[in-house]
Amino acid sequence: MGLDDRKLAVLRAIVEDYVSTQEPVGSKALVERHQLGVSPATVRNDMAVLEEEGYIRQPHTSAGRVPTDRGYRLFVDRLSRVKPLSPAERRAIERFLVGAVDLDDVVHRTVRLLAQLTRQVAVVQYPSLARSSVRHLELVPISTTRLMLVMIADTGRVEQRLVELPGPVPADDVTDLRRLINEKLANARLSETPPLVQALVEEAPTGLRPTMTTLATVLLETLVERHEERIALAGTANLTRGGLLDFQGSLRPILEALEEEVVLLKLIGETEPSTTRVLIGDENEFDNLRAASVVSTGYGPGTTILGGLGVLGPTRMDYPGNIATVRAVARYVGELLAQN
Amino acid sequence: MGLDDRKLAVLRAIVEDYVSTQEPVGSKALVERHQLGVSPATVRNDMAVLEEEGYIRQPHTSAGRVPTDRGYRLFVDRLSRVKPLSPAERRAIERFLVGAVDLDDVVHRTVRLLAQLTRQVAVVQYPSLARSSVRHLELVPISTTRLMLVMIADTGRVEQRLVELPGPVPADDVTDLRRLINEKLANARLSETPPLVQALVEEAPTGLRPTMTTLATVLLETLVERHEERIALAGTANLTRGGLLDFQGSLRPILEALEEEVVLLKLIGETEPSTTRVLIGDENEFDNLRAASVVSTGYGPGTTILGGLGVLGPTRMDYPGNIATVRAVARYVGELLAQN
DNA sequence: ACTGGCACTCGCTACAGTCGAGTGCCAGGA
DNA sequence: TCCTGGCACTCGACTGTAGCGAGTGCCAGT
Numbered sequence: 001m002g003l004d005d006r007k008l009a010v011l012r013a014i015v016e017d018y019v020s021t022q023e024p025v026g027s028k029a030l031v032e033r034h035q036l037g038v039s040p041a042t043v044r045n046d047m048a049v050l051e052e053e054g055y056i057r058q059p060h061t062s063a064g065r066v067p068t069d070r071g072y073r074l075f076v077d078r079l080s081r082v083k084p085l086s087p088a089e090r091r092a093i094e095r096f097l098v099g100a101v102d103l104d105d106v107v108h109r110t111v112r113l114l115a116q117l118t119r120q121v122a123v124v125q126y127p128s129l130a131r132s133s134v135r136h137l138e139l140v141p142i143s144t145t146r147l148m149l150v151m152i153a154d155t156g157r158v159e160q161r162l163v164e165l166p167g168p169v170p171a172d173d174v175t176d177l178r179r180l181i182n183e184k185l186a187n188a189r190l191s192e193t194p195p196l197v198q199a200l201v202e203e204a205p206t207g208l209r210p211t212m213t214t215l216a217t218v219l220l221e222t223l224v225e226r227h228e229e230r231i232a233l234a235g236t237a238n239l240t241r242g243g244l245l246d247f248q249g250s251l252r253p254i255l256e257a258l259e260e261e262v263v264l265l266k267l268i269g270e271t272e273p274s275t276t277r278v279l280i281g282d283e284n285e286f287d288n289l290r291a292a293s294v295v296s297t298g299y300g301p302g303t304t305i306l307g308g309l310g311v312l313g314p315t316r317m318d319y320p321g322n323i324a325t326v327r328a329v330a331r332y333v334g335e336l337l338a339q340n
Numbered sequence: 341m342g343l344d345d346r347k348l349a350v351l352r353a354i355v356e357d358y359v360s361t362q363e364p365v366g367s368k369a370l371v372e373r374h375q376l377g378v379s380p381a382t383v384r385n386d387m388a389v390l391e392e393e394g395y396i397r398q399p400h401t402s403a404g405r406v407p408t409d410r411g412y413r414l415f416v417d418r419l420s421r422v423k424p425l426s427p428a429e430r431r432a433i434e435r436f437l438v439g440a441v442d443l444d445d446v447v448h449r450t451v452r453l454l455a456q457l458t459r460q461v462a463v464v465q466y467p468s469l470a471r472s473s474v475r476h477l478e479l480v481p482i483s484t485t486r487l488m489l490v491m492i493a494d495t496g497r498v499e500q501r502l503v504e505l506p507g508p509v510p511a512d513d514v515t516d517l518r519r520l521i522n523e524k525l526a527n528a529r530l531s532e533t534p535p536l537v538q539a540l541v542e543e544a545p546t547g548l549r550p551t552m553t554t555l556a557t558v559l560l561e562t563l564v565e566r567h568e569e570r571i572a573l574a575g576t577a578n579l580t581r582g583g584l585l586d587f588q589g590s591l592r593p594i595l596e597a598l599e600e601e602v603v604l605l606k607l608i609g610e611t612e613p614s615t616t617r618v619l620i621g622d623e624n625e626f627d628n629l630r631a632a633s634v635v636s637t638g639y640g641p642g643t644t645i646l647g648g649l650g651v652l653g654p655t656r657m658d659y660p661g662n663i664a665t666v667r668a669v670a671r672y673v674g675e676l677l678a679q680n
Numbered sequence: 681a682c683t684g685g686c687a688c689t690c691g692c693t694a695c696a697g698t699c700g701a702g703t704g705c706c707a708g709g710a
Numbered sequence: 711t712c713c714t715g716g717c718a719c720t721c722g723a724c725t726g727t728a729g730c731g732a733g734t735g736c737c738a739g740t
Contacts, residue, residue, distance in 0.1 A: 026733050039683050044734065062690045062733050102501055136480045140492055150498065152480055152488055160498045162442055236576065237595035251591065255577035366702050379714050384703065402702050402721045 003053070007046045009036060011055055012079040014047075015067050019316055022242060024064030069281035069315060072293070076278050076319050083320040085328050089117060093332050100336070103127070103156035107232045110309065110333050115235025117325045120313035121258065123268050123296075126230040127155035127306035127337070129223065134185045134193070139178045139215075144168040149218060153190070155306055155337065161222045166210050173208060177215065180204065190223055231264050238313070246291070246314030253288035258312075263289075268296040268308035276323050281315040291315065295322045299330035301338030309333070343393070347386045349376060351395055352419040354387075355407050359656055362582060364404030409621035409655060412633070416618050416659050423660040425668050429457060433672050440676070443467070443496035447572045450649065450673050455575025457665045460653035461598065463608050463636075466570040467495035467646035467677070469563065474525045474533070479518045479555075484508040489558060493530070495646055495677065501562045506550045513548060517555065520544065530563050571604050578653070586631070586654030593628035598652075603629075608636040608648035616663050621655045631655065635662045639670035641678030649673070 003011075013034045017025040027040040027047060036043065047065055050056045055071035058064070067075065085093075096113040100106040107124050114122035132153035140148040147163045169177075184200050185193060197216045204212040222228065236258065239251055247254055257263050263286055267279070276297040282290045289312075296310025309330055311322055343351075353374045357365040367380040367387060376383065387405055390396045395411035398404070407415065425433075436453040440446040447464050454462035472493035480488040487503045509517075524540050525533060537556045544552040562568065576598065579591055587594055597603050603626055607619070616637040622630045629652075636650025649670055651662055 024733090028733075040733095041683055041685090041735095042681085045682090048735080058734085060689095060691060062688090062731090064733070135482065136488075138478050138480060138490065140476045140478060142475065148476075148492055148498075150478065150490055150492070152490070152500075156502065158488075158490065158498065158500045160442065160492075162496065234599060237592055237599060240590065240592040240595065250580065252577055252580040255580065259574060259577060364702095368702075380702095381704095381714055381716090382712085385713090388704075398703085400720095400722060402700090402719090404702070 003049075006036070006038070007050060008074075008079060009034075010043055010046045011050055011067070011071060012075060014050075014056060014065055015071065015075045015079070018066055019318055022316065024059055024066050026064035029064070067316075069283065072280045072315055072319070073283070076280070076323075080320045082327070083324045085324055089325070090328070092117065093329060097332055097336055103158075106156075106333065106336060108234075110329060111232040111234040114309065114311055114325070114329050115238060117329070118311045118313070118322045119235070119238050119241065120311040120317065120322065121233070121235045121238055122309070122311050123264050124232045124309040125265065125269050125307035126232070127153070127157055127300070128269070129153060129157065129159070129190050129228055131189075131191070131300075131304070131306055132157065133187055133189050135187075137178070137181050137185055139174050139181070141169075141171065141174055147174070147215075149215065149222070151223065159222060159228055161218055163215060163218045166214055169211050173211070176205075177208060177211065180208075180212075181215070181219075193223055194220060229261070229265055229269070231261050233258060233264070235311075242314060242316070246316060248291055254292060254312075257286055257288040267294050267312070268310040276327055277310075278319065278323065293317055293319075295319070295326050297326050297330045299333045299337075301334050306337065343389075346376070346378070347390060348414075348419055349374075350383055350386045351390055351407070351411060352415060354390075354396060354405055355411065355415045355419070358406055359658055362656065364399055364406050366404035369404070407656075409623065412620045412655055412659070413623070416620070416663075420660045422667070423664045425664055429665070430668070432457065433669060437672055437676055443498075446673065446676060450669060451572040451574040454649065454651055454665070454669050455578060457669070458651045458653070458658075458662045459575070459578050459581065460651040460657065460662065461573070461575045461578055462649070462651050463604050464572045464649040465605065465609050465647035466572070467493070467497055467640070468609070469493060469497065469499070469530050469568055471529075471531075471640075471644070471646055472497065473527055473529050474563075475527075477518070477521050477525060479514050479521075481509075481511065481514055487514070487555075489555065489562070491563065499562060499568055501558055503555060503558045506554055509551050513551070516545075517548060517551065520548075520552075521555070521559075533563055534560060569601070569605055569609070571601050573598060573604070575651075582654060582656070586656060588631055594632060594652075597626055597628040607634050607652070608650040616667055617650075618659065618663065633657055633659075635659070635666050637666050637670045639673045639677075641674050646677065 010030070013030050013036070014025050017030065017033060027043040030036070030043055031038065031040050047056065051065065054068055055074055056065040057068050059066055093113060096109055100109050107126055111122045111124040114124070132155045134151060135154045136152045138150040140150060142148055145165045145168055147165060148160055149163050150158065150160045152158050181200065184196050188196055197219050201212050201216045239254060276295065279294045281293060284290055284292065284294065291314065292312055293315045294310055294312045296308050298305035298308050300306035310326055350370070353370050353376070354365050357370065357373060367383040370376065370383055371378065371380050387396065391405065394408055395414055396405040397408050399406055433453060436449055440449050447466055451462045451464040454464070472495045474491060475494045476492045478490040480490060482488055485505045485508055487505060488500055489503050490498065490500045492498050521540060524536050528536055537559050541552050541556045579594060616635065619634040621633060624630055624632065624634065631654065632652055633655045634650055634652045636648055638645035638648050640646035650666055
């Protein structure tokens, strides 16, 4: 495909103008606003080529051009440069995140911050349990046949589960169970616990065997099988900016998708280290989101990834700006977690 | 105000028709669909009176009538009878709620159930800490100068907070602190803890005094001052039913309000025992929600109230149905919590 | 290879006209 | 006194027409 430099410049100009004005952009307006050094007619010829190649399209005959998903993709990959954050934005990030008292607080502040800075819907995944280690497991007697199992992960996440025991267990036994469990599981990565839990049952003293078996079941369920991932969301009101022009008039599919944790996890939870992923329109695997784009990345202390975060908005979004913001926020959050 | 029975019947008919058709209803259609036993002309006269009294209004001259907020209020107070749930709905409630494994699970299932049954936005408040008692407080050493404070309430709620200690504290001291704190606070209602916490500091052995002071500060902050209320939300996609006719075309204010926990708490958290509260349109204290109605009630085991739940939707909603559903769900949840 | 010019397309807006649902009012009747 | 049928009126919704203008594609000229 013969896309010379000028044609690429034209595409870049179209994307930038359309993103900021939200109106199809014509050849005349384009040469006026950008120093392209050629006449509208020439630009029209270039546009014809770009349209043929599928990078732009006309909503109707005799309207200006609008980028296609493919056009945005080319723009993101080759025509844009990550926008450096303004000092004001940097300050906003710092101000917003200092003073968080616990993990919940960090996550909530982060998601609101992201929504505010990008003016899009923001999504933040809690540090994944699968990638965490056990810091401590606590057994709290609720009644003689009931325990509350509390797991504290090194990331600060706390998960709890009520356990119905097969029979009454005296307090001393609970102490023993707690000790046995912590000796075996403390500092283990969650993904490596299943064999350890198995060993716990096998090595348990005969008297504690039945109780330990029950506990083991719940442990596996809670920590491994249910893959207890959590998500925080903010900024849904931003979907209504751009007055129904984006999302082809209906927010419904978007809102539905946002209610499905599974969908959100797929969107932001599968990022390789230190890359920023951009999904544009129909590149998305969910039909409900074919009118939307997602910018996401992983975060964590240092180079390890504990979870994902990102923003979701119309395909007509400020990709360079949002990419920069998502990265910056992810880095700050990573540093914050490293301190704990 | 002279509203005889027939005028009330006309108002009821208008509300019912408008709710189901979403179109202004005229005198002719009204006599056709309801057995009013009088002619359209008579109905028109009644309508004129109802309009004068502010119960209905005309969107434009020569359109049908639409209930006003005041009209809905009269309808709810005097003209409607709580609709009994269908057997299918009862079954849905039971099926949905059995098998919940912990409090989070209960709350999430409940809010989704409510959203599904009413086809509105559902809101469920976690059992309020202010109305809970302490079941157990656990101190988990993270490092020599850091503790994780975990509070387990009788309602099953678990709150945690990281505590920075003034200096290193040996493991034995932690054990002592844990014992002292639990002796004093276990089974205390959270609202009654401040003097107890104060006493804890005063009665602490000299060696533990500084640490206990720090813990006390965090305890008060976490348990009392921050009034750590939580909220679950579901069904926002339902706002898009009725294709932008409801909410005068803009979901924005509604979505913004739904992001504010404080607003939601005010909406559903202030219910007196065993009443169902209905807020219609501008009865609402938040400007953003003046186009919406809220049906809410409290829930809890027996007659005690632990939290609120409810639904939010357009003023044009099925009040009798939603009231019935909200009540039924609240009762089931109360029973469920009573079992734990 | 670029440019100016020109004819053409077609969505948008304004305007006029028609239609019909719905109303308010009034005179007559139970 | 209350209800009813009839009638004139209002006004939003829809339709069709016309003019405007942004934007295009094409072509001949440089």
